[in-house]
Amino acid sequence: MGIFLNYMKPELMISLIIFLLLILKLGKGMTNAALLPFIQVLILIGFLITLFLPAEGSLFHGMYRTGRLIGFQKAVLLLGVYLISLLCSGWLKKSEHLTEFIVLMLSALLGMFFLLSSGHLVMFFLSLELATIPVAAMSNFDLDKKASSEAAMKMILSSAFASGILLFGISLIYGITGTLYFDALVSRIEAGPLQVMAFVFLFSAFAFKLSVVPFHLWTADVYEGSPFPVTAFLSVVSKGAVAFTFVSVLYRVFQPLGELWHILLMITAVSTLVIGNLFALRQDNIKRFLAFSSIAQVGFILVGITANDASGTASVTYFILVYLFSNLAAFGVASVIADSTGRENISDYRGLYASHPMLCWVMALALFSLAGIPPTAGFFGKVFLLGAGASRGQLWLIVIAALNMVISLYYYLRVVRAMFMEKQLSPIGTITQELPVRFALLLCVAGILLTGLLSWIYEYIRLLI
Amino acid sequence: MNLLILITLPLLTAFAVLLSPKPQHARVFSLAGATLQLLIAVLLFLQYRASVSNGPWAFESMYDWYPSWHIGLHLGVDGISVAMILLTAFVVVAGVLVSWNVEKMPKEFHFLLILLSLGAYGFFISLDLFTLFFFLELAVIPKYLLIGVWGSGKKEYSANKLALMLMAGSALVLIGILALYYAQPAGAGSFDLTLIGKNNIPESTQKVIFPLLFVGFGIFTALFPFHTWVPDGHSSAPTAGSMFLAGISMKLGGYGCLRVATYLLPLGATYYSNTIIVLAAIAILYGAFATMMQNDLKYINAYSSVSHCGFVLLGIGMLTKTAITGAVFQMVSHGLMTALFFAVIGMVYERTHTRLVAQMGGLMKVLPFITTIMFIAGLCSLGLPGLSGFVAEMTVFMGSWEKVETIYRVITIAAGMSIVVTAVYILRAVGQTAMGPLAHEEYKGYRDASWNEKLAAIILVLGILAIGLAPFWLNDLVTPSTELIMKKILSSK
Numbered sequence: 001m002g003i004f005l006n007y008m009k010p011e012l013m014i015s016l017i018i019f020l021l022l023i024l025k026l027g028k029g030m031t032n033a034a035l036l037p038f039i040q041v042l043i044l045i046g047f048l049i050t051l052f053l054p055a056e057g058s059l060f061h062g063m064y065r066t067g068r069l070i071g072f073q074k075a076v077l078l079l080g081v082y083l084i085s086l087l088c089s090g091w092l093k094k095s096e097h098l099t100e101f102i103v104l105m106l107s108a109l110l111g112m113f114f115l116l117s118s119g120h121l122v123m124f125f126l127s128l129e130l131a132t133i134p135v136a137a138m139s140n141f142d143l144d145k146k147a148s149s150e151a152a153m154k155m156i157l158s159s160a161f162a163s164g165i166l167l168f169g170i171s172l173i174y175g176i177t178g179t180l181y182f183d184a185l186v187s188r189i190e191a192g193p194l195q196v197m198a199f200v201f202l203f204s205a206f207a208f209k210l211s212v213v214p215f216h217l218w219t220a221d222v223y224e225g226s227p228f229p230v231t232a233f234l235s236v237v238s239k240g241a242v243a244f245t246f247v248s249v250l251y252r253v254f255q256p257l258g259e260l261w262h263i264l265l266m267i268t269a270v271s272t273l274v275i276g277n278l279f280a281l282r283q284d285n286i287k288r289f290l291a292f293s294s295i296a297q298v299g300f301i302l303v304g305i306t307a308n309d310a311s312g313t314a315s316v317t318y319f320i321l322v323y324l325f326s327n328l329a330a331f332g333v334a335s336v337i338a339d340s341t342g343r344e345n346i347s348d349y350r351g352l353y354a355s356h357p358m359l360c361w362v363m364a365l366a367l368f369s370l371a372g373i374p375p376t377a378g379f380f381g382k383v384f385l386l387g388a389g390a391s392r393g394q395l396w397l398i399v400i401a402a403l404n405m406v407i408s409l410y411y412y413l414r415v416v417r418a419m420f421m422e423k424q425l426s427p428i429g430t431i432t433q434e435l436p437v438r439f440a441l442l443l444c445v446a447g448i449l450l451t452g453l454l455s456w457i458y459e460y461i462r463l464l465i
Numbered sequence: 466m467n468l469l470i471l472i473t474l475p476l477l478t479a480f481a482v483l484l485s486p487k488p489q490h491a492r493v494f495s496l497a498g499a500t501l502q503l504l505i506a507v508l509l510f511l512q513y514r515a516s517v518s519n520g521p522w523a524f525e526s527m528y529d530w531y532p533s534w535h536i537g538l539h540l541g542v543d544g545i546s547v548a549m550i551l552l553t554a555f556v557v558v559a560g561v562l563v564s565w566n567v568e569k570m571p572k573e574f575h576f577l578l579i580l581l582s583l584g585a586y587g588f589f590i591s592l593d594l595f596t597l598f599f600f601l602e603l604a605v606i607p608k609y610l611l612i613g614v615w616g617s618g619k620k621e622y623s624a625n626k627l628a629l630m631l632m633a634g635s636a637l638v639l640i641g642i643l644a645l646y647y648a649q650p651a652g653a654g655s656f657d658l659t660l661i662g663k664n665n666i667p668e669s670t671q672k673v674i675f676p677l678l679f680v681g682f683g684i685f686t687a688l689f690p691f692h693t694w695v696p697d698g699h700s701s702a703p704t705a706g707s708m709f710l711a712g713i714s715m716k717l718g719g720y721g722c723l724r725v726a727t728y729l730l731p732l733g734a735t736y737y738s739n740t741i742i743v744l745a746a747i748a749i750l751y752g753a754f755a756t757m758m759q760n761d762l763k764y765i766n767a768y769s770s771v772s773h774c775g776f777v778l779l780g781i782g783m784l785t786k787t788a789i790t791g792a793v794f795q796m797v798s799h800g801l802m803t804a805l806f807f808a809v810i811g812m813v814y815e816r817t818h819t820r821l822v823a824q825m826g827g828l829m830k831v832l833p834f835i836t837t838i839m840f841i842a843g844l845c846s847l848g849l850p851g852l853s854g855f856v857a858e859m860t861v862f863m864g865s866w867e868k869v870e871t872i873y874r875v876i877t878i879a880a881g882m883s884i885v886v887t888a889v890y891i892l893r894a895v896g897q898t899a900m901g902p903l904a905h906e907e908y909k910g911y912r913d914a915s916w917n918e919k920l921a922a923i924i925l926v927l928g929i930l931a932i933g934l935a936p937f938w939l940n941d942l943v944t945p946s947t948e949l950i951m952k953k954i955l956s957s958k
Contacts, residue, residue: 402636
């Protein structure tokens with residue numbers, strides 16, 4: 001029992017918060033304004049416990065396992081949820097169903113925790129579903145907007161499709177190897193035709209969740225239609241969880257098929273980089289813009305994964321942390337602007353610097369970090385991903401990735417240009433920034449600047465592996 | 466001297482500027498920081514001359530940064546970097562002085578100027594390729610914002626073009642240094658310039674990596690045909706921005722071509738030497754003829770920069786000791802001279818509100834100080850003996866002449882011809898602006914240079930004269946370091 005409590009601390013924390021919220025909901029005694037800070041503090045406590053009290057070991061014959069790296073990755077996801085709860089407090093306070101929203105978000109997070117800890121394919125499948133279905137419900141939370149329910153529909157249909165593919169792959173694997181335990185699978189997988197087919201199905205399911213091209217088509221519509229906190233959650237926390245799992249499944253379980261997935265990764269990395277970037281060039285809606293930019297970012301992550309050694313795991317984990325700060329800062333600013341003025345187009349940001357310099361600097365820093373420009377952490381994240389990818393000697397892949405950094409700079413600069421250089425045609429009005437939002441943006445900026453310049457964060461991740 | 470001070474001081478200055486309570490205070494902090502930095506640079510120069518170092522690098526220091534990637538903050542200087550640091554310090558002080566009266570967001574303006582100088586200082590003292598690359602890219606965004614926000618004309622277009630082309634250059638450099646990292650024996654990969662210099666990289670690998678690094682850095686220093694950002698960028702930038710671009714930023718590229726590409730990959734440099742020479746010669750002639758057709762003072766200076774930076778690449782491409790020394794001279798000389806020219810153009814433009822040569826005339830009568838400075842800058846540009854341009858170009862020609870094959874002779878002569886073209890456009894531009902009758906009556910109300918403009922010009926003119934009249938101190942500074950590079954090139958053959 002003690003071991004159980006110790007190993008499953010993060011999951012138990014989250015479940016506890018969920019139950020607590022449900023009980024509070026029964027009472028109907030609390031207003032949103034009183035409830036939200038309470039929730040934020042609880043999430044923060046969960047984050048601190050997960051980060052500073054990691055456990056190492058496995059339960060249920062290896063079905064559930066945890067380690068220092070997994071603990072750290074869970075902490076990163078929790079940090080993302082904490083920042084989202086702060087950044088979107090304006091939207092959350094106005095929401096009629098705050099408790100339900102938070103419960104759904106935490107349930108998805110719980111699913112991700114189990115996903116990271118899973119050591120068995122059924123457990124893996126169940127937790128992936130738990131991590132996805134609540135998000136579809138969350139997408140529908142702008143109840144009066146048609147686009148929001150459309151987003152939810154697209155999300156649920158495409159993920160159901162991905163789940164089907166995944167299940168098919170799992171059943172094939174079970175048929176061939178007779179086991180679903182990760183540890184037992186490693187020794188029984190070989191490069192036979194059926195196994196390769198099963199693996200490709202599994203790979204496609206991951207590609208769906210990560211919105212890897214050509215499985216990316218749901219991304220932009222879902223991002224655009226969903227409320228800001230959901231888009232932020234999808235693009236940062238969900239992506240992070242799936243990327244972490246992807247790396248560990250590829251490196252741990254499918255090592256015997258290493259050559260195969262190396263080729264698959266290279267092909268999808270190039271297509272994801274190029275398509276993501278090309279589509280991002282012409283977006284005007286900031287959410288669609290960030291959706292395509294996040295597709296391109298996934299392309300860089302895939303380049304890092306090709307390394308197939310400790311540097312790959314470390315650089316991907318590090319990059320997700322950096323990406324979390326950068327993307328959440330960008331989403332935070334966009335959400336604050338949209339909350340006060342209802343505008344979410346890049347062309348509306350023209351001349352914003354004159355009236356709101358601080359917001360513009362935060363946005364610019366976030367975008368520079370996404371583009372990989374020093375001194376932001378994004379620079380280090382990108383260089384380490386490319387450095388890890390280069391270790392396999394595929395120079396052409398690095399050339400394509402590096403040139404895509406140039407293309408991506410073009411569209412990130414478009415936003416900067418609108419804010420700093422162009423003239424305001426129709427004034428955007430005053431933007432109210434509440435204290436929690438300011439605090440969260442400050443945290444993001446600190447993260448963007450310090451995560452890179454202070455090398456011990458990367459070195460710490462490297463030691464966890 | 467601990468070289469860390471060269472990057473901490475600009476960093477502190479930048480913070481002071483950013484946190485200054487009133488916008489007017491920002492310029493005071495900025496000037497104080499820049500002046501202090503100039504004093505430190507001079508001190509560094511004196512200490513370097515006095516020091517007897519037994520290795521190629523002086524004042525070396527090493528700090529761990531990312532040990533798992535073998536990345537360290539490895540700092541150190543040789544004669545070439547000291548010359549570059551001096552140049553940077555001169556241009557920064559002058560640039561801050563001419564921006565004394567910037568009215569639009571002065572705090573942000575000075576912050577970006579100092580940030581840009583931080584990138585340059587860091588670049589010149591880094592002996593670690595990752596850190597070097599970090600500082601190289603650090604300087605890109607300040608340039609973009611300086612042009613885009615404070616620029617004139619089609620500023621957004623130029624800013625975008627500059628940022629993207631320089632980013633493409635950086636991307637090539639990044640690929641190059643990653644390739645270098647993995648080209649070393651497995652497990653011994655390093656970004657440390659001094660360590661890579663000791664390893665023998667096979668010729669076939671050098672042939673692949675050299676063009677990546679050389680073109681990457683070359684884009685920064687207007688390597689033909691990647692020079693197109695130079696005219697647009699320089700002409701749209703605010704005065705201090707143009708000064709920094711031409712005086713500092715383009716030198717990052719030349720320095721990188723020499724220190725990283727040529728020094729680390731001597732076999733690659735030898736292999737591609739002819740290509741570089743031809744491209745440089747095209748840049749020199751094309752730049753000169755393109756300048757002839759320009760009517761805008763800033764465009765004249767920007768295109769002539771393409772031509773002058775061609776001499777830097779020509780010197781590097783020739784791979785002889787004298788030619789490389791000449792290339793370094795040309796970097797310093799061109800930095801000072803173009804900064805001075807852009808400063809003067811800014812002063813003229815502030816008064817006449819035009820930069821078109823045809824619309825000006827007779828400025829000598831009303832603006833004696835400014836036009837005199839303009840003459841000095843122009844004469845330096847066309848290589849008048851006694852000024853730095855002559856020393857630099859002459860050294861490059863001498864070095865090129867050491868190569869006896871006909872093709873090198875032909876190219877040297879062709880490059881030499883460009884000086885005649887330079888004389889034509891410089892004399893025409895300066896003559897038209899300064900001489901003759903007053904073009905407009907309202908010129909009579911103009912006031913000559915104010916104290917800050919005078920000071921900025923005098924600082925740069927002093928630098929030009931110091932090199933032009935007494936080139937031996939620069940020669941003594943640079944030659945031992947170029948000798949070491951040459952030794953590496955010759956021993957690798």
